[in-house]
Amino acid sequence: MSLDKFSSNKKLIDRIEESIKCGKVFHAYIIEGDGLSGKENFARELCKAVLCEKAPGTGCDRCLSCRKIDHGNYEDLYYIEADGMSVKDEQVSKLQSDLKKKPTGPRNLAIIQDADTMTTRAQNRLLKTLEEPYQGTVIMLLSENRENLLETIRSRCVTLRLENTADGSEKQHAASEIFQVIHDGKSFYETKALLMKNMKSREEALILLDGLERIYREILVGRDSRSRLYRTEEICRVIELIEEARRDLYAKVNYQYALKNLILKIGG
Ligand SMILES: [Zn+2]
Numbered sequence: 001m002s003l004d005k006f007s008s009n010k011k012l013i014d015r016i017e018e019s020i021k022c023g024k025v026f027h028a029y030i031i032e033g034d035g036l037s038g039k040e041n042f043a044r045e046l047c048k049a050v051l052c053e054k055a056p057g058t059g060c061d062r063c064l065s066c067r068k069i070d071h072g073n074y075e076d077l078y079y080i081e082a083d084g085m086s087v088k089d090e091q092v093s094k095l096q097s098d099l100k101k102k103p104t105g106p107r108n109l110a111i112i113q114d115a116d117t118m119t120t121r122a123q124n125r126l127l128k129t130l131e132e133p134y135q136g137t138v139i140m141l142l143s144e145n146r147e148n149l150l151e152t153i154r155s156r157c158v159t160l161r162l163e164n165t166a167d168g169s170e171k172q173h174a175a176s177e178i179f180q181v182i183h184d185g186k187s188f189y190e191t192k193a194l195l196m197k198n199m200k201s202r203e204e205a206l207i208l209l210d211g212l213e214r215i216y217r218e219i220l221v222g223r224d225s226r227s228r229l230y231r232t233e234e235i236c237r238v239i240e241l242i243e244e245a246r247r248d249l250y251a252k253v254n255y256q257y258a259l260k261n262l263i264l265k266i267g268g
Contacts, residue, residue, distance in 0.1 A: 002059040003045045006038070008163050016049065016160070017057035025050050026158045027133035030115070030141045030149065033162030035210030036171055040203070042162060043111045043140045044069055047077055050138060051106065065105065076103040081113035084251055089121040096129055099137050107136035114250070115141035116148040123150045130156040174198040175211025182266055183226070191263050196256070205255040206246065209262075213242045241265050 003013045019025075029046070033039045048059030048066045051074075059066050068074040078098045080091045099108050112118070118126065129139070130153065146154055164172070178198070181191045199205050218224040220235045245262040249255055 002055070002061055003042075003049050004058060006042060006045070006162070012160060012162070013058075016046070020049055020057040025138060027137055028130050028139045028141070028157040030143050030146050030154065030157045030159045031162065032143045032146050032159055034144055034164075034214075035207040036164045036169075037162035039142045039162055040111075040113065042160075043142060046140065046160075047074070047109050047111075047138075050109070074105075074109075076105050076108045078108070078110045079113065080110070082117045082250055085247070086117040086119050087112065087114055087122055088119060089125055092118070092122045092125045096125070099129065099134055099139075103136070107138060108134070109137070110139045112139065112141045115143045116145065117250070118149075120150070123153055127152055127156070171198070171204070171207045172211045172214070175208055175215060178208070179212060179215045182263065188263065188267065192260055195259055195263065199255070199259065202249055202255040205259055206249055208259070209242055209246050209249070213239060216242065238266055 003016065006013055031039045031043055031046070033042075045059060048061075048069050049055075049057050051065040051069070052059045052063055053065075054060040054063050061067075061070070065074060069077060078095055080087060080095055083091060095110055095112075099110060101108070112126075126139075127150070129137075133139075141149070141153075141157065143149060146159055178191065178194055181194055195208075199208055215224070216235050216239050219227045219230055220232065220239070241262055245258050248258040248261075
């Protein structure tokens with residue numbers, strides 16, 4: 001795998017490799033990109049690039065730290081993600097005490113998923129750590145849109161903006177297929193079968209939703225040849241339904257149920 005797999009972000013990964021090789025590892029990064037950008041994988045690859053001694057700046061995939069990160073059992077890497085609708089103050093507080101522990105390896109690392117959803121209190125708490133970072137610690141905030149974060153947080157992080165990856169394009173293609181069967185008025189069962197084929201986890205369901213929303217938004221602003229076939233109110237209704245499904249997924253509703261429900265509602 002390694003960072004090289006993000007070839008659509010060539011300039012960015014070259015820049016990262018160069019700075020890590022020069023010993024410049026920042027204490028906090030905002031990794032910004034939509035659901036199709038693969039930012040979770042990118043964050044893991046960045047951890048490898050930071051820790052790997054065999055291939056600093058990219059990661060070798062073979063050494064102990066690279067393999068442990070791939071398997072999700074690297075001792076000094078901490079994760080938090082939205083608990084329900086948001087990342088809460090208590091979660092950041094717990095993370096802070098974890099990061100204060102002495103690492104078993106060279107440094108502690110943290111990945112904050114859904115960083116956009118951090119409550120203001122949680123962000124203000126995190127700010128203290130960003131202002132006075134613990135020695136060697138690297139914190140990665142995964143964000144759809146960095147503007148959702150407090151300016152004081154943004155100014156203390158290096159932003160890495162991701163464009164879509166090959167994996168993302170695959171999912172966008174799947175979203176187009178699903179859009180097409182909905183558009184053609186195919187039966188619910190046909191649509192459901194296509195959905196199940198392309199969605200094996202909550203994460204994939206979120207990516208598909210982003211893909212679908214992108215198509216409807218293109219139609220809404222008239223950048224899609226199918227725009228003239230739809231009334232604006234109809235498209236807005238569907239976009240709202242997609243957003244509702246996304247909220248359901250964040251609230252830990254079963255992803256298959258949430259997406260089936262969405263398809264039914266779009267049809268209805
Ligand atoms: Zn390695």
